[in-house]
Amino acid sequence: MPATFVYDGDCAFCTRCVEFIRRHVPTDAMIVPWHRADLPALGLTREQCLAAVQYVQPGGPALAGPDAIAALLRASRSAWRPLGSALGLPGIGFVSWPVYRWIARHRHRLPGGTAACAVPPSRP
Template sequence: MRTRSVLIYDGDCAFCTSSVMFAERRLRPRCEIIPWQFADLDSLGTTRERAEYELLWITQAGAIHGGAQAVAKLLLHAGRGWAVPGALLTLPPLRWIAHGVYRLVANNREKMPGGTPACALPAGGRPHTHTSSPPSAR
């Protein structure tokens, strides 16, 4: 079993990376944050296809939450006042609305602030797809 939960995001997407950097600065979640391109997805119990499709939150016990529910778990683990909106996002009908908003944003992330046209391409078609180890700054 892991000692911390893990947040997996698309490190080749400028919008996703900007969003995660914001979360690290403002929310300070108690988790490990890794781009899927550098994660051992097999040992985390997930696939590249799923990691390309949505943000993933993997609990210490190995449960996987994707998309809006990954955002909810991130907020819950940030603590302080962030836990309240995180908890609300797990409850219907907000859960359903959050899912719809998440898909809308994820499907249009190249149009979002910080996004680039490369964000719309499948991972294999992006000009800077990571294939080796993470940058030393991480």
Template sequence: MFLFDADCGFCTRCSELLERASAKGAYDVVAWQDADLEAVGLTPEQCQEASWFVSKDGSLHRGSDGIGRALREGAIGLRPVGVLLTLPGVRVLARAVYRWVARNRHLMPGASDKCRMPEGGR
């Protein structure tokens, strides 16, 4: 399951792209506000700070690591992109880019003031 912030227009648009790119039935793309967070071991605060991918085995993958994992488990044509995001050098860069985008998501296309990170957010 891929969890995103439905209060953020930018996050919603990105999750729609991920859902279209995923293999049918590989995983669900769900707003964290509609998910049973306690059942997967997450808090609303964690979900406000980043998107999450919950693997079938229950393991949690945050931010760019979660996007990479979702791509690896999705459509066969995008699996190499998911693998690329997990390579050591690329992973460091992907995490930095994700943090920057998360902090600035309110400035991205389709965003609104609701997209702002909570005070103290990373």
């Protein structure tokens, strides 16, 4: 089974990002919306998928958010590989999660985003 990249298929911004990946980042990974993925077979929960994109490697741990994006880029057969490696470097890795969370919170305002992309606020 190839690696699997799981994203929010209900989010127009996420879908646009995946369309870019499919056009420009050659990879053997399966790219599927979490709503259509066999989450138990991937070892994922709905909550994990609501929180961030996921990258599941055969025999490896699931990676989330910017770590998932970095793994997808590192596994590509293109010039994107060095960017994937760079995302794991100290310093860059340190800021990648805050940047990812900011994008996730504001994805409905980003190019391609719609009101349906808004992430509901966390409950106290």
